Amino acid sequence: EIYAMDVSANSQYFVTVGNKHVKFYYLETKRWSGGQDRTCPIPLTCRYGMLDNLKENCFCDVACGQGDNCYVFVITTSGILCQISSNRFLERWVNVNMSHASSLSTDGQHVFVGGCQGIIRMFNAYNLKIVLTLPRPHCLGLDIAQVMSSEDVQTQTFSGVDERATNMPPSEELVVAAEAAQYSSSTSGMNSSDGGQTSSGSHPGVIALTFDPRQHCLTVVYEDHSLYIWGLLESGREDGGFHFQKRYSSMYHRGGVWDLTTYPVAPATVRGQQADALADAGGEQEVGGALPPGALLSVSADGTLRAWDVNADICQESVLKRNCVSPQCLKIVYGERQEPGCQGKTHELPARRVAKPLDCLPGTVPSRHKKQGFTVLSVCPTGVHIATGNRHGRLSIYDTNSMRVAATMHAHEAEITTLAYSITDNYKVLASGSRDRMIHVMDAARGYQLLTTLDDHSSTITAINFTYISHYMIMVSNVILAT
Template identity: 30%
Template sequence: LLRKKKTLNNVTLEKVLGITTLGNSGLACDPRSGLVAYPHTPLINLFCYSVDRKTITALSFSPDGKYLVTGECGHLPAVRLWDLSERCQVTELQKHKFGISCVAFSPNNKFIVSVGNQYDMMVNVWAWKKDVVVAANKVSSKVTGVSFSEDSSYFVTAGNRHIRFWYLDNCKDNKASTPVPLLGRSGLLGELRNNFFSDVACGRGSKSDSTYCITSSGLLCEFNNKRMLEKWVDLQTGVAHSLSLSEDLIFCGCADGTVRTFKSADLHFVCTLPKPHPLGSNVTGITEASHLCNTKANGCYPDCIAVQYDPVSRWLSCVYNDHSLYVWDIREVQRVKKVTSALFHAACVWDLEMFPDVSGESVAGLSSGVFLTCSADNTIRMWCVEHPTQHHVYSQNHLSNDLLNIMYLDGNTSSLLDPGCTANMSTDKSGDAQAAEIRTGIRTVCLRPDGKHLASGDRNGVLRVHDLSSMKEILKVEAHDAEILCLDYSKPETGLRLLATASRDRLIHILNADDDYSLVQTLDEHSSSITAVRFAAHDNKVKIISCGADKGIYFRTAHKTNRGTEFRRSHHTVRKTTLYDMAVDATGKYAAVGCQDRCIRIFNISTGKQKKVFKGSLSDDGSLLRVQIDPSGQYVATSCSSKNISIFDFYSGECVATMFGHSEIVTGMKFTNDCKYLISVSGDSCVFVWRLAPELTITMRGRLQQLEQNQNSTPRHVQKETCPRPQHLLPTDSPTTSTPSSVSPHSPVTPPPWESPKLKQQHSYMNPTASSMAKSSRSSSLGDELQSASPPRSHSFPENRSSSEEMEPPVLSSSPVLTFPSKGPSLVATHPTAAVSPTRLTQSAPLLKHDQTSSEGRREMLNVVSEALLTVKAELDSLPLAPSLRGGSQGLKGEGDKALALLEQYAELLLKSVERRLDAKN
């Protein structure tokens, strides 16, 4: 109905996967059309938005089906009235202070009653057409349900030791501007006075004088028109949660997936509805609805927390506390049929991952339209963005149209239940429920680029790897002492299959995916939690970048040693704000970092220098928690702690879209591979699918085509290095340390070859320990000069381009460049003199071809000249700008590049002359 909501004409909310109903007050059915409504945090499945972004806790349809009233939680909540045909808010009432637990329309369509939660305790009767509160009063206990009588003369509230009848006779003729006291009378409970009454419903038709309610202990009670408890019946269940009725039947939602049906005339038992799927069951194994009728004796089922009867279709909608929704056809109560169902996450969704766009059919049988989410409910779920029939492997799931499969990572079914639903039956959560909620859950997931393996890290530091073709766990190891915050696989263009794991314990483990995920290296430079780690491949180098709560960014380069692959620090930058997330663009040249000050900082991965900074949120408070770049590198999406999502142009910093809808922080975002959608997940347990405007999709796809054309047309010998350090690529036989040198910050980061490298201690994979004092002593920045107010700008951003950066000379190689093979883990080029000579030359410089059998003397000369040239350039770059050049567009750094190019030409001629003389002597 209200299916779509546009934001800045660029983004449309296409689909919501989730439900946040905690009780019967959060589920409503239109008595005219049979339309069912339930909340998705601050919006309803009809896509009505709460403009204050507060979580919707209660809703109710008007008797004519034209309006919908909603209640919110939080400070100063509002009762909002929505016009469903005009798709807009009609009016609102703000008379509560701390939250609204129940709302209801009167059958005569004149009044709306709202009841506050246990901290508010206000009952307001609102004449919504006049926009005035005609009566009000306070309650003395928690209220969980409200229901109007058929003649609208009174309504009944139910709660903790509470059944109260409220009469509207004295407020119908109220013409004063102030509300009159609402008259209430308590129900005569007798021996049931100490019970918790979960829900209430007034009778209809011939039983309109009766009022029905249920207790949490499992009793169905009937009150007569004198408020006296007339009869009650035992539901034979541990807990009863919800109640709904027709003119002749009463439906009671109970524990263990049970829904009992009774006759309203005499409370005689009629039948029990089929149970939903058992907790922890294989959803792909249920290929027919009849499988639900085969109840397992030892199975564990979720509680039915909300039921609503549809008098039009004679369907019963049931919501269970594992966040699943079932609709049953009860036209024949002895032959109940399932109409539809949906399964969602039951707790905070921490991360998501798109299935890679692999060529041909993947081993797992999934396509690029599939994405995976991980949650605090200890499950990883596979979803499809579009119709599931396109994914033939898992299209036979009869329990949910959008869900393809569920991976349960442990046998504990209690984590599959929402603890908030059971807390709704009492005043607060138990300590055990809070502890279980804190310590369980899958924190992050990552797919291998070929789509064969899925890695996940949980909140206890356990790393798991699953084979997606068989859905079997092939690795489980306690990799860290604290929760794993980030995982990343190396890109295919590196020729490596590495997995990096980063944790709150301040360590990064690098594992070899081709060698049963054996430990390659442990990096311990960070002194606080590591929030992001990313691989990058650019300029024929494999890089790994990490950032953390210590405000530092580490850039490391892969080297080949006699022990194998080793990453060594090349740059270290410290900012003045905490860094929460990082993303690498499609070219692998730039990294975008989301910061606590709501800014996006762009870093050049090769140089480690900040090239650009711009605001990453339109709000004036909060911090950037997540940053995601689209597959083309054209746009960057951010999520702020103020619960909004924004999309910016990566190059201009212009905001092209902003949207909201989640009631908790957005914990993850991903662009789909076809650039048509942006998917977001949140702590509210919901998944939002946002459709991007066609112009955004066209722009991204156009840039992807340009990148593919450039990749296919660029010769392999043409390299683009802005600050080449060829000695980094040399195979070394001795280990080197990642500890920064004590020399000037302007000197090269890599120790000179004449310095004796110190041996770096390797940490255990299974028992990682490190001294925080040692980390703090090594955390001094080599890039302090980057903290200046005007950081250097990149030539990739046209608005900040200087005249010296307008055109870069093409880069040629004077020797065969070390390139990473497309297959295999080797990082060593076959050429013995690979990348030992300078690589930035002018076009006029002739290429020097070295003999494969060059002597040690020649290689030594090349090394000496290379080191001399790099030292000269570093010294030129480190000199301060002259006063006359500080405001200009070109400084001494540009002069250093020109001087280096001239020196390189001279060095080439000198080396060629020396070689000729040596050849002549020989």
């Protein structure tokens, strides 16, 4: 099995790596007989790299040197960085001191290695001595709304060349655990498997990285689907050290996005009969909450509710401001974890036999996240509450002022497929539909108490919407349309 490949700078060969192998494929041509100046392809023949005692490792990535550097660099999943000459012999190797390595890149002068816990180390490409360790990204579960400046995130950088970094010759055996600990304690900038930076949180691991020598920037993708661009700068010191500074970062959903909606604008801009219904309801007339009007809301299979800034001007009217981790993402609510002190409703509502979802039917591919995350959301027209449903039939209500759970209940026996808010003359109503063929109508003004249950459908409820004429509710399923 091949995990990665790279082509040499002179395009004369390419290298593949995988489980217990490093192979060199040389690109050759054969001239036709008869003096014709034509070439024809020939089958590729591979030659194995001479790796000595390291050949039994699993190699996960490879990078060929650029410019005058003709070395080939490979990294093992256990964190062994190898330097291989163009004639396929192992020149030297070093333990990068990571419990798991995943990716590397080189510009010919330096080698960048990324691995678990967001650790990225920079090595000299000729002697494999460590140059510096990059700052790690955000912690998992970070409330990005609280990160307003770079001081709120880990910004410590390591600069200068460390001459004490140990380089082991190829003839030595692999470092055992005790030796690795001793090596760790004697290596500056590599003092621990967490990158030499103390932190109580967990960081996303590195999936892939690449260095652009022209722009002097390192682009990194992490396991939580966040993207960072680090700029390499010279420190100006006499020792010729370097340091990294973050140029850009953004956090994206880790799973599929199941629903989108926009946060309501001021009632004065709500047109038609919906505005009249809001005025006649006698309730809150102003849109409440910390979110800016017109913000984009999304829920995903990764179990998060996110608010996005789609207009640079809208944040001026909001409590939430742009942060330095992900400027476009204003807020992340991790809905799958239990909120401390939540006094939400836990009563169970009536249910019926569950209809099979589309990804369980014969001939379909099951969804990767079919047991996880949110499936639908809806925002109260006044902007005070956000309702979300998940695949387990749990309904959660979030207060937009604190973005915490205000109420939660096990509303259905299967995934919630649709949610709809309405404000009538007498009620503020939330209706939920599910794959269990049931529709529950709840009083949003009284702690989401159950008003009625509709069981007229014989298949999954696909959509629910309220009309503002005669106070009808329209329901759509796979079988019938009802009002």
